[in-house]
Amino acid sequence: MNETLLNRIVELRARLAAEPAAPLFGDIPAGSVNPQTGSPLWDDFLRVADGARFGSVDLFSSSEISGKQFYLQGRTDALVIGQILYLPLILDKNTGCLALMRDDTIVDLGPCDPFIETFLLGPRYVEIEESFVDDDWCTIVSR
Numbered sequence: 001m002n003e004t005l006l007n008r009i010v011e012l013r014a015r016l017a018a019e020p021a022a023p024l025f026g027d028i029p030a031g032s033v034n035p036q037t038g039s040p041l042w043d044d045f046l047r048v049a050d051g052a053r054f055g056s057v058d059l060f061s062s063s064e065i066s067g068k069q070f071y072l073q074g075r076t077d078a079l080v081i082g083q084i085l086y087l088p089l090i091l092d093k094n095t096g097c098l099a100l101m102r103d104d105t106i107v108d109l110g111p112c113d114p115f116i117e118t119f120l121l122g123p124r125y126v127e128i129e130e131s132f133v134d135d136d137w138c139t140i141v142s143r
Contacts, residue, residue: 001044001045001048001113002113002117004117005113005116005117005121006048008117008121008122009028009048009049009121012026012028012121012140012141013028013049015140015143016028016140019140021136024136025053025055025135025136025137025140026052026053026054026055026136026137026140027052027053028049028052029049029050029051029052029061030049030050031046031047031048031049031050032046032047032050032061032062033047035047035050035062036062037062037065037079037081038076038079038093039079039091039093041091041093041096041112042079042081042091042112045059045112045116046061046062050062051064054120054121054125054137054141055125055132055135055136055137055138056084056085056129056132056135056137057082057083057084057089057120057128057137058082058083059081059082059089060080060081060082060083065079065080065081068080068088071088071090071101072090076093077092077093077094078090078091078092078093079091079093081098084100084128084129085129087100087101087102088100088101089109090106091112095111096111096112096113097109097110097111097112098110098111098112098115121141122141123141123142125137125138125141125142126138
């Protein structure tokens with residue numbers, strides 16, 4: 001995980017702690033001590049935040065991930081790490097890139113850290129889905 005992303009997580013975790021309504025729209029829990037997802041990149045993330053909820057986006061905790069891999073139908077080069085509006089969010093273990101599974105189509109989202117930093121935790125959150133403009137998480141990340 002790059003330092004900019006780590007700092008952004010720390011900053012948003014503090015904002016959420018100061019926001020009484022935060023449990024309704026966002027959560028960045030403490031990291032896991034020893035995640036073992038099969039992806040060193042994702043294990044690094046889980047050591048900082050063991051899962052998370054960013055508005056309409058869920059990142060699975062280390063204890064949930066193994067139960068979500070059925071979407072991949074036996075593929076071992078990828079990992080379902082979360083969901084965006086209940087669509088599987090997939091990490092390619094070889095490239096470190098994310099993709100979204102929409103029906104039978106895979107939508108490339110780019111490298112993991114920059115996507116999380118700018119889309120999930122940053123100003124481009126609303127670009128994921130138009131309706132996110134009214135999302136409380138959008139307000140938190142826009143400050």
